[in-house]
Amino acid sequence: MSEKQRNHSIFDTINEYMEEFEKLADELMESTFYEGPSWNTETCCIHALSNVFVTPREVIVTADLPNIEPETVKVEAVDENTIEITAKMKKKVQFVDLGINHRQGEFSFLRCQGRVHVVFDVEKMKISWKGGILEVRFPRKKRYQLKVE
Amino acid sequence: MSESVEIVEKKPIPSEATMLIGLPDVGLVGLIATSYLITELNLEEIAYMDSDLLPPVVVLHKGLPHALLRIYGNQNLIAVISELAVPVPAIYPIMREIVDWGQAKKVKRIVSMGGTPVEGRQTITEPQVFGAASNQESLDMLSKKGLKILNEGYIVGPQALSMRYSVSKKTAAIALLAQSFYNYPDPEAAAMVLKEFSRIFEIKVDVSKLREKGEEIRLKARDIMKRTQQEMNRMKKSQEYDLPLYV
Numbered sequence: 486m487s488e489k490q491r492n493h494s495i496f497d498t499i500n501e502y503m504e505e506f507e508k509l510a511d512e513l514m515e516s517t518f519y520e521g522p523s524w525n526t527e528t529c530c531i532h533a534l535s536n537v538f539v540t541p542r543e544v545i546v547t548a549d550l551p552n553i554e555p556e557t558v559k560v561e562a563v564d565e566n567t568i569e570i571t572a573k574m575k576k577k578v579q580f581v582d583l584g585i586n587h588r589q590g591e592f593s594f595l596r597c598q599g600r601v602h603v604v605f606d607v608e609k610m611k612i613s614w615k616g617g618i619l620e621v622r623f624p625r626k627k628r629y630q631l632k633v634e
Numbered sequence: 635m636s637e638s639v640e641i642v643e644k645k646p647i648p649s650e651a652t653m654l655i656g657l658p659d660v661g662l663v664g665l666i667a668t669s670y671l672i673t674e675l676n677l678e679e680i681a682y683m684d685s686d687l688l689p690p691v692v693v694l695h696k697g698l699p700h701a702l703l704r705i706y707g708n709q710n711l712i713a714v715i716s717e718l719a720v721p722v723p724a725i726y727p728i729m730r731e732i733v734d735w736g737q738a739k740k741v742k743r744i745v746s747m748g749g750t751p752v753e754g755r756q757t758i759t760e761p762q763v764f765g766a767a768s769n770q771e772s773l774d775m776l777s778k779k780g781l782k783i784l785n786e787g788y789i790v791g792p793q794a795l796s797m798r799y800s801v802s803k804k805t806a807a808i809a810l811l812a813q814s815f816y817n818y819p820d821p822e823a824a825a826m827v828l829k830e831f832s833r834i835f836e837i838k839v840d841v842s843k844l845r846e847k848g849e850e851i852r853l854k855a856r857d858i859m860k861r862t863q864q865e866m867n868r869m870k871k872s873q874e875y876d877l878p879l880y881v
Binding site for chain 2: 523531532533534536547549551552578583584615616617618620
C-alpha cells in the first residue's frame with residue numbers, strides 16, 4: 486500500500502464523493518434553472534450541437550460543425566469525463582450576419598463539450614468527418630467479461 | 635384558466651387549397667422546408683394562432699412582433715409554421731384546431747413535411763423520402779407517383795396527430811418524411827422532401843438556394859433545434875426507432 490493510500494481516510498473518500506456530488510448538482514442546476522446563450526463573445530465561440538453515445542465497446546461523440554475548416558478540429562479530454570471539441574470557422578460570423586442588430590460580437594470558433602460517464606481511452610480515439618458531422622470514437626476501458634458456467 | 639386555441643384570420647382564406655404543416659420536429663426538416671417554400675413562393679401571412687397554451691413569447695421580424703405559430707398562403711397553398719417548439723401539453727389542442735380549421739376551410743388535403751430519424755445519417759448523401767397517408771386513396775396516389783411508402787413504423791408528435799385527427803374528420807392527410815438527423819438541423823433532408831413535394835403536387839420549387847444556404851441554416855437553427863429536442867424527449871419521439879408488433 487502506498488503512503489498516499491495509507492493516509493487516505495474514510496473522511497477523504499466522503500469528501501471526494503461530496504465534491505463529485507456538488508459538481509453534478511451544479512451541472513444539474515445550471516441545465517435546469519439557467520440556460521445561458523448558445524454563444525460566448527469573450528471566447529468568440531458559438532456552441533455546436535453534439536451527442537454522446539455509449540455502446541458496449543465504444544464511446545461515440547458526434548458534433549454538428551457547419552462553416553468550419555476540418556483541418557482545424559481539435560479534440561481534447563478536459564478531464565477524465567469530459568471531451569471538448571473546437572474548430573475554427575471558415576469565416577468569422579458576426580451577430581449581424583445572423584440577422585441580429587442589438588448585440589455586438591463576432592465568432593471565430595465552434596465549440597462543444599460532451600460528458601461521458603464511462604471510462605474511455607483518449608489515446609486511441611479515431612476521428613472522421615462526413616457531411617459536416619464530426620465523429621470521434623473512443624474505445625472503452627475496463628471491460629469485464631463474466632464467465633458463464 | 636382559459637386554455638382556448640384560436641386561429642385569427644388576417645386575410646380571406648382560400649378554399650380547396652393544399653394545407654402544409656411544418657412544425658419543429660426531427661432535424662427541423664418540416665420547418666426548414668415549409669419556411670423556405672413560403673419565401674420562394676412569396677406567400678403572405680393570412681392568419682396566426684393565439685393560445686394561452688403557448689409560452690408568452692413574440693418574435694420580432696423587421697422590428698414588428700409576430701405570433702410564433704403563423705399561417706401563410708396564396709390561392710392554392712396554405713402553410714402552417716411555428717418558430718417555437720410546440721410544448722407537449724399544447725400539441726393536442728393545437729393540432730386539433732389546425733385540422734378542424736383546415737376542414738372548415740375545405741382544404742383538399744393536409745400535407746406534413748418532416749424527417750424520419752436514421753442512424754448514421756452523415757453517411758447518406760441523398761436522403762430517401764417516404765410517404766404515409768390517412769387513407770388508401772392518398773396512399774395509392776403516392777405509390778403511383780413513385781414514392782416509397784413507410785409500411786411499418788411509428789410516427790410520434792404533431793404529424794401523428796394531424797394523421798389521427800384527419801382520419802376522424804375524413805380529411806385526406808399525407809406525411810412526406812425524409813431520412814434525417816434526429817437532433818441536428820438537416821437542410822439537405824428538407825431539400826429532398828421539398829423536391830418530392832414539388833414533384834408530387836406539381837408545384838415548381840427550386841431547392842438550389844436552400845442547399846447553398848445549408849451551412850448558414852445549420853448555424854442559425856441550433857437554438858430552436860435544442861429546444862425542439864427537449865420537447866421531442868418529453869413526447870418520447872425516440873419511439874420512432876421502435877419496431878411495431880402486429881402479428
